[in-house]
Amino acid sequence: MDIRLVYDFESVNGFLYNSIDSCFIGDFWKKSFLPSKKNIDFLNKNNNKNIHTGEFNFTYFSQSKIHISKIDKWVLDKNTIFIYPIATNAENSYSFGVDDLYKTTSIIDLISNKAKSFVRKYDNFKILIYCGLEHEMPAEYFTSIYKCLQRNNINPNKIWIISNNFENINNNFKLLNKFKIPHSKKLNFLIYYEQLKNKANEMVDDTIKNLFVSEDDIVKIKEKKCLMLNRRLHWHRKIFLSLLSNSNLLENNLISFDLPYNQDKIDDNFIESIINDNYLKVDMFFKKNDFIKETFSIYEKQEIINGYKKLEKLQKKELDVSNLESIDGRYLELDNIELYKNSYFSLVAETEFFEKWNGYTTEKILKPIQQLHPFIVLGRPHTLKYLKLYGFKTFSNVWDESYDDEIINSRRIIKVFNLFKELNNKSDDEWVEILKNVKDILIYNRNLLKTYSYINDRIVIDNFKKYLKNEHIQENPKLLQTP
Amino acid sequence: MKINFVYEFSSCYGKIVNGINPEYLRFLFNDDFCFQRTNIDNFQSNINHIISFWKPAYLYNYDNSDEYTISSIKNFKESELYLYPISTGGDLFEFLSLRTTIHNTPLFYISEKTKKLLKNNNNFFIYLEHPGEPYFSSDLLKKIYELCLNNDIPFNKIIIINGTNSNEFILEDFKEKYGIKENPKLISYNWAVPFKSLELRSKLGLEKNPQAENSTISNINHITLNKEKKALFLVKRLRVHRLSLMSMLFESNLIEDILYSLDVSMNLYPNFIEILNNEPDTLPISIPEKKFKELISGYKKLLKKEKAVLDYHDFNSVHGFGMETKELYEKTYFSIVAETEFSQYQKSITEKIIKPIMHCHPFIVLGSPDSLKTLKTFGFKTFDKWWDESYDNELDDWTRIEKVYNLINKLINLTDSDWKKMILEMKDVLEYNQKLLTTFTSSWILKQIKNNFLELNKKDVITIL
Numbered sequence: 001m002d003i004r005l006v007y008d009f010e011s012v013n014g015f016l017y018n019s020i021d022s023c024f025i026g027d028f029w030k031k032s033f034l035p036s037k038k039n040i041d042f043l044n045k046n047n048n049k050n051i052h053t054g055e056f057n058f059t060y061f062s063q064s065k066i067h068i069s070k071i072d073k074w075v076l077d078k079n080t081i082f083i084y085p086i087a088t089n090a091e092n093s094y095s096f097g098v099d100d101l102y103k104t105t106s107i108i109d110l111i112s113n114k115a116k117s118f119v120r121k122y123d124n125f126k127i128l129i130y131c132g133l134e135h136e137m138p139a140e141y142f143t144s145i146y147k148c149l150q151r152n153n154i155n156p157n158k159i160w161i162i163s164n165n166f167e168n169i170n171n172n173f174k175l176l177n178k179f180k181i182p183h184s185k186k187l188n189f190l191i192y193y194e195q196l197k198n199k200a201n202e203m204v205d206d207t208i209k210n211l212f213v214s215e216d217d218i219v220k221i222k223e224k225k226c227l228m229l230n231r232r233l234h235w236h237r238k239i240f241l242s243l244l245s246n247s248n249l250l251e252n253n254l255i256s257f258d259l260p261y262n263q264d265k266i267d268d269n270f271i272e273s274i275i276n277d278n279y280l281k282v283d284m285f286f287k288k289n290d291f292i293k294e295t296f297s298i299y300e301k302q303e304i305i306n307g308y309k310k311l312e313k314l315q316k317k318e319l320d321v322s323n324l325e326s327i328d329g330r331y332l333e334l335d336n337i338e339l340y341k342n343s344y345f346s347l348v349a350e351t352e353f354f355e356k357w358n359g360y361t362t363e364k365i366l367k368p369i370q371q372l373h374p375f376i377v378l379g380r381p382h383t384l385k386y387l388k389l390y391g392f393k394t395f396s397n398v399w400d401e402s403y404d405d406e407i408i409n410s411r412r413i414i415k416v417f418n419l420f421k422e423l424n425n426k427s428d429d430e431w432v433e434i435l436k437n438v439k440d441i442l443i444y445n446r447n448l449l450k451t452y453s454y455i456n457d458r459i460v461i462d463n464f465k466k467y468l469k470n471e472h473i474q475e476n477p478k479l480l481q482t483p
Numbered sequence: 484m485k486i487n488f489v490y491e492f493s494s495c496y497g498k499i500v501n502g503i504n505p506e507y508l509r510f511l512f513n514d515d516f517c518f519q520r521t522n523i524d525n526f527q528s529n530i531n532h533i534i535s536f537w538k539p540a541y542l543y544n545y546d547n548s549d550e551y552t553i554s555s556i557k558n559f560k561e562s563e564l565y566l567y568p569i570s571t572g573g574d575l576f577e578f579l580s581l582r583t584t585i586h587n588t589p590l591f592y593i594s595e596k597t598k599k600l601l602k603n604n605n606n607f608f609i610y611l612e613h614p615g616e617p618y619f620s621s622d623l624l625k626k627i628y629e630l631c632l633n634n635d636i637p638f639n640k641i642i643i644i645n646g647t648n649s650n651e652f653i654l655e656d657f658k659e660k661y662g663i664k665e666n667p668k669l670i671s672y673n674w675a676v677p678f679k680s681l682e683l684r685s686k687l688g689l690e691k692n693p694q695a696e697n698s699t700i701s702n703i704n705h706i707t708l709n710k711e712k713k714a715l716f717l718v719k720r721l722r723v724h725r726l727s728l729m730s731m732l733f734e735s736n737l738i739e740d741i742l743y744s745l746d747v748s749m750n751l752y753p754n755f756i757e758i759l760n761n762e763p764d765t766l767p768i769s770i771p772e773k774k775f776k777e778l779i780s781g782y783k784k785l786l787k788k789e790k791a792v793l794d795y796h797d798f799n800s801v802h803g804f805g806m807e808t809k810e811l812y813e814k815t816y817f818s819i820v821a822e823t824e825f826s827q828y829q830k831s832i833t834e835k836i837i838k839p840i841m842h843c844h845p846f847i848v849l850g851s852p853d854s855l856k857t858l859k860t861f862g863f864k865t866f867d868k869w870w871d872e873s874y875d876n877e878l879d880d881w882t883r884i885e886k887v888y889n890l891i892n893k894l895i896n897l898t899d900s901d902w903k904k905m906i907l908e909m910k911d912v913l914e915y916n917q918k919l920l921t922t923f924t925s926s927w928i929l930k931q932i933k934n935n936f937l938e939l940n941k942k943d944v945i946t947i948l
Contacts, residue, residue, distance in 0.1 A: 010493035012594040014554040022512030029505035032595055067552075068495045114495040 001465050002080040005056070005065045006125075008112045015065050017053045018115075019086045019107040024051050053107050054089030058130045058162060058192070060461050068114055075122050081468060082125045084115050092134050098144045108148040119158050126468070127154070131163035133194060135360040136352070139283045142175050145187065160188045160468070162479070164195075166386050167359030169475060174285065190467055192460075192479045195363035196390065199370055200452035202334065213340050213371045215443055219435045220341075221428045226253040226420065227343040227373070229319065229335060232262050235279040236353035236413060238270055238311075239304055240378055243417045245314075246307030249424060254343050256319040259311060271305050279409075281354050296410045333363050340371035344431045347420060350379030354409050361386060369449050372442040374398075374434070376423070378416050381407045391448050391482050393441045398434045399423065451482045459483065484937060485563040486548045488539075489607070491594055493552045500538055502569040502589025539568040539612035541644055541672050541948075544925040545932055553597055559604040566610035566642070567597060573615030579626050590630045601640045609641045614674060617646035617824055617831035621657035628663060641667035642939070646674055648830040648857060650944045656828075668939055671946040675803075676861055679837035680923035682804055689921060698807035701842040703914050705813040706906045713895045713902070715815040715844070716743040717835075719798050721750040723768050724825040724884060726785075727778060728849055731888050733788070734781030740895045742815050745791040746798045755782055767826060768880045803834035812842035816902045819891060822850030827878045832857050840920050843913040845869075845906065847894070849887045852878055862919050864912045869905055870894065 007015040013033035020028075024043045031039040035055055044050045061083070068084075075082055086107050088095035097106025107129065111119075118125040149156050161168070168189040176186055202208060230237050241257055244250055273279065277295045280286075296304065320336035340346075346368035352358040359380045365387065368375040374395050377383050384394045384404040394401055399422070403415035426434070460479045467477050490498035492508065499508070542548070559565055569589050571578035580588050593609070601607055611627075613619070631638040647653070650669035658666065685695035716732075718725055729745070732738040752758065758766060759775050770778065794808040795801050812818070818839035824831050830851045836858065839846040845866050848854045855865045855875040865872055870893070874886035897905070906913075928948065935947035 008495040010552045010554060012491050012553050012596045022509040025508045025512065026504075026506035029508075029592075029594075067493055069493065069497045112495040 001469070003061050003064055003465070004071070004080055004082050005061050006068050006071060006082050006084050006115070006118075007065060008068055008115060010067055015067070017051075017055065017087065017089075018084060019053045019110040021049070021051065021053075021105055021110060023047050023049065049101060050089075050091065050094055052089055052091065052094035052102060053110075054087045054132070056085040056087040056130055057132055057194070058085070058087075058128075060457060060464065068112070068118075071118075075118060075125055078124055080124060081465075082118070082122070083128045084111065084119065084125065085128050085130065086111075087130045087132055088134055089132070092131065092136055092141060095129075096141045096144045097148050098140055106144065106148045108145070108152055108154070111152070111154075116152060116154060119154055125158075127159045129159065129161045130192075131161065131165075133362075135163045135165040136355065136358045137163065137165050137168055137171065138281075138355060138357040139171070139175065139285065141357075142171065142187075146175075146181070156185050156187045160190060162190045162192045163360070164191060164193045165189075165358060165360040166191055166382075166476075167357060167380075169477070171357050178284070188467075190464070190477050190479055193361070193390070195361075195366060196449075196452050196480055197454070198333075199363055199366040200449050201454055203370060203446065203450045204453045204455065208334070211334050211337055213337060213373070215372065215439075217341055218372050218439050218442055219432060221432060222344050223342045224252060224254045225344050225424050225426075225431070226255070226347050227339050227345070228253065228255045228347040228349060229339075230255070230257040230349055233257060233259065234351070234353065235273075236378055236409075237349045238308065239274070239279070239413060240347075240349065240417065241311055242304045242307030243413075244307065244420070245310040246303045247421065249421070250314075250317065253424065254319055254339055256317055257311070258316045258318070260315065270308055274301055274304050274308075279354055281356060283357070285356075293408050294410055300410070300414065333367075334370075335367060337371070340368070340373050344374070344435065345423060346371075346373045346375040347416075348375050348377045348379065350377060350383065352380050353378065353413075359386070366449065369442075369445045372446055374438050374442065376401075376416060376419055377404070378413065381405060381412065389476060389478065390452070390480070392445050395438055395441065397441075398437050448482060452480050456481070456483060484547070485560075486542065486545055487556075487563055487565045488542075488548060488550045488610075489553055489556065489565050489567045489597075490550065491553050491597060498538075498550055498552070500570065501567055502592050504587065504592055537570040537572045537614070539570045539610065540614065541612055541674065542566075542610075542932060544929045546929060553594070553600070556600075559600070559607055561606065563606065565604065565607040567593075567601070567608065568610045568612060571611070571613040573613075575613050575616070575618070575623060578613075579623065579630070581626065588630055590627075590634050590636060593634065593636060598635055602637055607640070608668070609636065611641055611643045613643065613645040615646070617833060618829060619645050619647040619649070619653055620828075621653050621660050624653060624657045624667075625661050625663075627667070628657075628661075628665075638665045638667055642670060643667055644670040644672050644947075646672060646831055646833070647824075648673070648832075648853070648946070649828055649851075652828055654944055666943055669944045670939070671944075672948045673832060673857065673861075673946075674948070675832055675834045675837050676920075677923040677925075677928050677948070678804065679834050679841055680920050682807070683841050683917070684921050684924070686807075687921060690924075694805045696805065698805050699809040700807060701809035701812040701844070703843045703910060703917070705809075705843060706903075706910060706913070708813055710816050710899070710902070711814040712742040713740045713816050713897075714742070714819050714891065715811050715817070715839075716741050716819040716821070717793070717811075717838075718744055718821055719746070719749055719801060721747070721752065722821075722823075722825070723752060723766050724849055724880070725821040726750070726752055726755060726782065727768065727770065727884055728819075728821065728888060728891075729785055730778045730781030731884075732781070732891070733784040734777050735892065737892060737895050741819070742793065742811060743791055744793045744798075745785065745788060747786055747789050749798055768884070770881055774881075807838065807841065809842060812839070812844045816845070816906055817894060818844045818846040819887075820846050820848045820850065822848060822854060824851050825849070825880060825883075827852050827880070830854075830857070837920065840916045843917050845909055845913065847887060847890055848875070849884065852876060852883070861923075863916050866909065866912070868912075869909065 008018055009016040011033040024047060027043045027046050040051055071082060093099045094102045095107045097103055119127055172187055176183060280294050319339060348365050350364055351362050352360060361383055365377060382404060384401055403412055403419060406412040406415050459481050463479045463481060491501055492499040576582050580586050628638050648671050650671050654666055654669055681692055682695045682698060684690040685692040686698055686700045756779050759779060763770060793811055820836050822835055823833050830853050832854055836848055836854060855872055870890060874883050877883040877886055931948050935945060938945040
């Protein structure tokens, strides 16, 4: 089976993003259609709108690009699958027409009529939406996509969405059942953990091998207990940092945070929000009883608020990076090796925590694997379980990992906090013992990580084709796979 | 030699014309690049100037050709020619932003990438096609030169193809007048011959062209019919040479024997009398003062007539293809053809001179010198066996008008029996011409292009058709 990526437009700089909003064309021309960050910023600023489609970085078929004007007859050849690729950019809420400004100009609305007619007419012409590193997919995103498809007369089963949100498949069914939509008209999801591949590529890159901790450094007495790096202070990170601060646990650990950083984008009156339980994510599936289950107790709230007041006095605690803005969008997401050498374990504060529809992990959880560091995770439930699906081993032999199965968010955060305290209280000798017990796991995990590098691209391509043929995939259609 | 047409932007319906303001691409985006559905007139009224959405067509039939987007060309093959086509859409003045609304010209919208490739590849040129109106001049060439300079485009990498046969003179004049050493390549393309040939062939069932459907064509048998009038004179825009001849015909009453069309609302010189009296030197034709009285008197009569309709009431809707009416030719013995251009520096022919050939009608031409000579290069025969055609060699504009007028006077004063006798003698020529006109097929055009295009390597000015 041959696969071709079909594009609507070709500019002086090659194929142009599909589903691009035409309002950007004039300005894009001025920039010779070169999609540098600076140019895209210019486009956004000049149009008071964000360009919501981008470079299709699912690069496995980059050699097979073709212009749509050339496939009129070719599309009849059933041995070729024609993929109309769209890449979301920056905010999925823009791309999927959730945000008011993009209501009628979602990436689906902007598919050319020619492509739409092909997708309606030919089984072997499909639309592939690649979410890149943006995996958030709350209920309103799903409903918006289905509505967009309906008004554009496109059967959702012709749409394939690639993302690392492992909840998408279950959530999709949940929604279909709620609205009694026949399963023959369901969206298709594939799971692609792009950061897993990126981090694996770093591991097989000889030029940076000295940036990783050596196996000889695993079992040693370290200066500090825990390493916790924070950039954007989402709710769960602020809450957790507040709990740490309240218990005076910031000092003996390597913990970074910067309250003013990105404050304009995370507009929360934190203390008031904790009192009013604004961290709760209420959606169409939220039940009254959930409220009682999900909220923090009065006592816990007091601890969080007290801790936060202390954080406010500190404002900032830096480790390897003093200006966080300077590393926004950096190419090489590697932290200073000394941070890992000088601490026993990582507390990984993942990007997602409260949003039930956003079950995904990022590069953050892979960093301790690269650096032979044991870790606990402050993230969505089943994050460890998801890692295990990729073959990684975790640390249930040395501590309690039941936090991973805790689906009530407030309870999970407290469980992780309690585990943190327990590990923090361990002596150096106890830690050396733990490290001895997890050494094999750490080495195994890092070796496993390497197998997901570009060396295995063939497997991804084969998996992709396999899934594409069998359109009704029930669970875990992962594209990355170890040989 | 293979010709590769190079475009900057390709939509889902194929390549988009080069040189378009990218802001307008937005408008096309919204209509899915479907030109047929797009209300271009409405769009243009919003932006207040005319945009050319025409794809260059003169080399359309070139068989050994390909289309590429600039981003897809990896290297320029030495043995092939690469052309970056831009069309003026028939209005060079609008194209060059010389009319009321000032706007960036298409040369402004050529990408940096294209400019760089133009500079670095000897076989890559901007191919500027100016179809339709044949007017061209050294001043227009200067404007193009300035635009090239302002937009960092190498002037010598432009090939201009147009409908004038005066390119050689214009280029010399440009160099002399402005002292500029660089020059583009200029190609003369007498589009009118294959253009009307297509219409005739379509009407004769030799080819299919739906736009020709409404035309009716007179055959040679019309020469045996009784005629209502002696001559046919179709006039739309009243340029000075047409206005002068018309005024003379009105003044002498010869107009009574002519089937003519007239619409004074299409008078390009509404102050003709004022100009004659006060500033005659501003007219493109030098008219002897002694003629002013006669002309003014005739012109007044013409104004009084205001409008004379033959086949189409709305003159604005009349254009050169698919609007032929055979009855006009059947009712008259000969045509008076008033061509678009008249000056010796604007030698050209348009569809107007081909119309009588289509209908087996003899004709006299009020046009630039060598109009008949140009026709003869295509193999057409003219009528020097029956009347004096020395007007075609006359360089002085007014003398040429007078010669044509005198000839018309002579021919109109012939009796019907004289005409019947003469036109029967012409039968072979008329039939031959009509038949010859059918032979300018697309394969003929292709042959001409192939034979002549390569001359560009040796010369700056060539004629390919």
